[in-house]
Amino acid sequence: MNKEITIYDIAKDLGVSPTTVSRALNDHPAVNVKTKQKIFDAAKQMGYRSNVFASNLRSKKTNNIGIIVPRLNSSFQSSVLAGMEKVANDAGFNLIISQSLESSEKEKANARTMFNSRVDGLLVSLASNTENVEHFNAFLDKGTPVLFFDRVASNSGCTGVVIDNTQAAYNATKHLIEQGCKNIIHVLGNTKINVYADRLKGYKYALMDHEIPFNSKNVIYSDLNEEAGEDIANKIINKKTLPDGLFVSNDACAASCIQTLKQAGIRIPEDIAVVGFNNDIISRLIEPNLTTTHYPGYEMGEVAMKNLINHLGDNSKGVLQNTNTITLRSELIVRSSSLRQKTT
């Protein structure tokens, strides 16, 4: 366990001051190129590595960005993270990642940890039972930017990166209506989350615009996980009148739903046309292939991270700060699970 090399060691070796070494290593313009080269070479040769803690302590920057997601093991979230990691890594930032497991309490604890770790910025997708976002105020008070993605806080004054969930749900529902559906069930998660609240709105608007009365019994709230799909299918099967359309807010759940419906002898899409959400890999592999909305996870991660990093430099104190919502393009992908008439 050989001792760490510090700038003092380099300075002594080369007969210059630690100040100059520090400046050289940070590529400060006021250091002579020849001196700089000499210092770089010595640093490399001596196996120097910067002590981030000393550096952070003095400069009050950490180069760490915190991320809080509801679950790490979600296909969508992991795409987002992949996008974020790419951008952050290229820009020289580290990621500190934690999951709230959909618990507002754990989200608060995670936020506190991030706060104590003094992350330079924070990216959050909210837990499903988070009612308010006061636990992020400490960051804002300190001037640390907080940016929400996917599941955003409507009233926070922070930038949010989202898709237009209302429009996407509108399009999905409209598509079902155009395929002849008149009795469409919508399966969604907790409407405390903007994502589901907005989709419900889109669903309602589409019905309205096509003069189909909204029936609250056609809305099923669910965890949207795999097991839930089976329950939902059973609920549907037990209804007095079978619906002719099904719009599920999640592909995996829709897929498991389809499976159970098929086992009960219901034909997809002839009896029930089904639309999912997310464009997960599974939507392309189940039978029939699932109509869904492409949700650009990787891109969302990239955009959110880029935007946050832009907020960090002190060059940003101006207009950029005013960005409130960044909306990404999403797209309905029509596949056979909902296609009844072959005309478009």
Place this chain on the structure above:
Amino acid sequence: MNKEITIYDIAKDLGVSPTTVSRALNDHPAVNVKTKQKIFDAAKQMGYRSNVFASNLRSKKTNNIGIIVPRLNSSFQSSVLAGMEKVANDAGFNLIISQSLESSEKEKANARTMFNSRVDGLLVSLASNTENVEHFNAFLDKGTPVLFFDRVASNSGCTGVVIDNTQAAYNATKHLIEQGCKNIIHVLGNTKINVYADRLKGYKYALMDHEIPFNSKNVIYSDLNEEAGEDIANKIINKKTLPDGLFVSNDACAASCIQTLKQAGIRIPEDIAVVGFNNDIISRLIEPNLTTTHYPGYEMGEVAMKNLINHLGDNSKGVLQNTNTITLRSELIVRSSSLRQKTT
């Protein structure tokens, strides 16, 4: 942007020394309980938060654990991460996560960053083209534990957490043979990775034990992603003799393979019995349901992280260090994609 409270502020306020404050906040036994309480109260009331950088700088501990995975957006990897996060968070560690994107170069760069960030420990699942693990030597030289999981380095002297891939592949192949298959194709990834090398071994052993000659033309190397499934299916369809068994080292790939095979009029399992690997959600949702090996990702994450954290305390310098490989239980899950005779 109000100023940060430090232990000096608390000390001055209470008329004690910073030393005592530091000790109290770290729950040092040599501080009077009453003084301790007084300090705790003041800290809380004044909104004190410890400066981790000052602390790390002096104590040379970071409470950060680095993780390098090949890809963040992989169903298996994200389960592992979820397990790791749970354990680490409960134990008060932060995670710094990065992805190598299957590039040995990027893995090296990530390792260097982790090294400079002075993580207390490192968890790695290797990139597919990583030939040697010398880039982790810097950690070992400094006494920082490095632990591999899933994709491990055979010759590194570091602990690895794995499943018995040879046995799992043996069981899968044996199962196919028992279902009457005599001409079994094995699809796998780069055999530089222990995971695939071991499975190939298991496949061969099973053939050998059942007196089926091994034919290298029956081994297909692939990226194992979704698109690859289609290519593989086409390769199989174009073979002179159609195989009667197919063992794919990844569920998503197997699923997409099955889809293409079915479209070509091949019946599963009657014409070709198929077995996947991982027990991803998709294996339960495609048709026919996919026989697969349950791969305990979440558990692997938990075990790896627990083990690493155990290595960290100085109480561990002893026997624990000698653990070389931790093998988790995996299990063949038989479903209809391979079941020809209904007897077990």
Place this chain on the structure above:
DNA sequence: TTTTAATATGAAATCGATTTCATAAATCAA
């Protein structure tokens, strides 16, 4: 040639906690 500006370097303070060493006070044993 003098003055001014630009270039290059260094001394010392600083960031905020931890840790070593010393010591005062209280408790115990002889």
Place this chain on the structure above:
DNA sequence: TTGATTTATGAAATCGATTTCATATTAAAA
């Protein structure tokens, strides 16, 4: 009662980089 021990506290050094302020040198302008 005295010396030994325990308990509780503080002064000051330390971790390793950054940053402020000062200064020496060189180049450019007057």
